[in-house]
Amino acid sequence: MLEPLFLQLEQHDVVSEAEQALLAATISAPRDFAVGQDLVSAGSRPTYSTLLVDGLAARYKVLEDGGRQFTSLQVPGDFVDLHAFLLKTMDHGIVALSPCRVLIADHNRLRKITETAPHLTRLLWLDTLVDGAIHREWIVAMGRRSKTSHLAHLVCELYVRLKVVKRTSGMSFRLTLKQAELADVLGLSVVHMNRIIGELRKLGVITWADQSLTIVDWERLQEIAEFDPTYLSLVRESR
Amino acid sequence: MLEPLFLQLEQHDVVSEAEQALLAATISAPRDFAVGQDLVSAGSRPTYSTLLVDGLAARYKVLEDGGRQFTSLQVPGDFVDLHAFLLKTMDHGIVALSPCRVLIADHNRLRKITETAPHLTRLLWLDTLVDGAIHREWIVAMGRRSKTSHLAHLVCELYVRLKVVKRTSGMSFRLTLKQAELADVLGLSVVHMNRIIGELRKLGVITWADQSLTIVDWERLQEIAEFDPTYLSLVRESR
DNA sequence: CGTCGGGTTGAGTCCATTCAACTTCGGTGG
């Protein structure tokens, strides 16, 4: 069940068998969440971190006027709230966008890892750093890209991240988001989100129906997005 | 010269004398940068990380059409590229927005810390996690706040972060940004940026002249921004 | 005294929003 996590970690560096065993011993208790449920709620102080192993989840904040903004999308193999291990208090919620299965890693055990397994510690740290790199890319997209380019970039990113954990088939992947939720990713109104999607469809670079998104023209999509996957650190080297 | 770093770390947890000494031994070689110079350039693979001890710097990315977006502002005590320790390749540049003084921490020595000083390692990790938390807040601001609220939020954030490192006097602080640079923070045109600033001035919540920004009505500014400093983790507790 | 960088202001255009209507489709109950 830890496979997606290992697939992700091994993109960055070699993970020894001892380290894999240590992770396996740290993580326990599978749990399932239904669509719309909070995996972790804002303001809470969890004593464990949550590893997503199946489904799609998102971090979000809600403003006083009711507006919601997603700050990240989480795919299988992502530690959705590893940062809570040190930040202690959740400053945002995490919601299931599809049925989700998660595993639990107790903070005491994570602390043990930091005390006994420096290399594995660095890999977990790196996990949160990639998270930050994705955030930066989103900021750039929100600030300076056209909406069409922003959406294209998101599709590229999701495709690459899902491919790493073998959740793609060919140039397609399941995307269980509603358009209203996508709008909360890009910071748009639902109506306009719909038109932007129509834009990419009309350009013939994607199709999206029945929760299945297919990239029809990967080259063109990358161009529109100015997508450069460097920020995902998908290079296996000593860390 | 390490004072601002210690001031920041001690906001989060107790830093022992041994840890302070270890940091002091890790960090060396002060260096100065002029306005507009890159502290770190995009695409590079630095073998050390850079601690800002004086001045204002920013992370940025540039798009093909020449558009620039800042993804963070860095104040004294910030490790501007601590993430490069594990990410290895810089996916963005870091530029000096005022004359900057920095110190250098070699990656080999940082690695030593991860192998011998788990608590200090966690504090450094935490440093990058707060970074991520700030990124998330920026994403929310860009996506769902009004531009006025976004600017107000930025002012609140800067004030609090600068206060931690004693770079405020009363309700004022030096802000060496040009309006064009602020525009690259919020993702706006210069002209519109100017009008938004005028907005906050007209509301009587800030003044800003001669590179000195003063918060005239802190309560009101916080309201406009819906500012809640939780995300900065300014609570001293065991981590 | 002229020039230049940064800031400010006005006018017109374009993009994104809101409000609203309408479609499609799957589920549910008469």
Add this chain to the structure above:
DNA sequence: CCACCGAAGTTGAATGGACTCAACCCGACG
């Protein structure tokens, strides 16, 4: 069986926010 309903998506029209282009101000500096 089909009529109805609600959720999600799509489309049109009008409003308002953000953009560009342009002019102008002003203080620093040569």
